[in-house]
Amino acid sequence: MKAIIKFGREMRRVINWLCSLGHLLGEIAVFLLLGIVSYTVVMRYVFNNPPTWGEEIGCYIFIFIVWIALGGVLKDDHHIVLDLVVDRISSKKQIWLKIATSVVGLIFCLILSWYAARYTLFQYRFNLQSTTLLSVPMWIPYMFIPLGAILISLQYLVKIAGYISLLPDQKNMGGR
Template sequence: MKSIDYIQKTIVFLLAILMGFLAIIVFYEVISRYGFKSPTIWTNEISSYTLQFIVFFSMGYLLIEDEHLKVTFFLDKLKGKANKILRIINVMLVIPYATILLIYGWNITASSYDRGSVSPTLLSVPLWIPYSFICIGGGLLILGGIGSVIKIISEPHATPQEVKVID
């Protein structure tokens, strides 16, 4: 669990830096476009790839930290062991989705790499790079699912809300 936690927290640190970078380049584009009437040709593409990176790489961490959007109607009604079991089932239902992301992300990445596909812009970014975010994000989501199940099993018999109050 410590290894999974270290990997996820390192990625979150990188994501925080990228979010700052994203804010800076979007701000730069706004000033260039509206202040100097001279838009850039690269900020839209780079900001799109950066946002894709942030979205796909954050999924596993959000799952481990129990911060994904969810409907908790049944979870709020259950206590103790039943609550834990339902939470584990919820996490396990994410694994097939993450596996699809991993497999199909790998397929599209490999196909794009083999064909030498590049973006149809002046930057000509090799498309296997942003496509690989899908594959890696799926892998990180699987890792997050494993970490989340371990975390749920190892916590005391209390609901997540009660555990947060105790901490």
């Protein structure tokens, strides 16, 4: 039993690290996107010579930012919460509500991971490319969707385990 608990703690540490890394990469990519957009705006409106790649690369970086940072956002509890409802129920019911919403989120993200991975592989197999001058292989930007969904799925597992550990132990409460 101790080995299972130790394994669970180690997995939680690795998943939290991966999600934090994704969050950090997303933050760095925001500055990269800011630089590209600023460069594109200056080139377009000051020099009347916009780069052909600015908008497309900016879109791909935006996709990266959104999907790769999701696990870190969940880890740090920065998602939107309806406090109006949650604050009016007991602590035990709040935990059960968090477990239920996390399970629903996990199921959704697992399904999303599956279909996004299938679509990404489809893009890769048929070597589909963007129709712009860059001809970017489309599996590259699509790859961020299943990766991000997998990261958030793993973080949901960590959250669910953490919420379950907050539930009162039934043996110590006289429960059956």
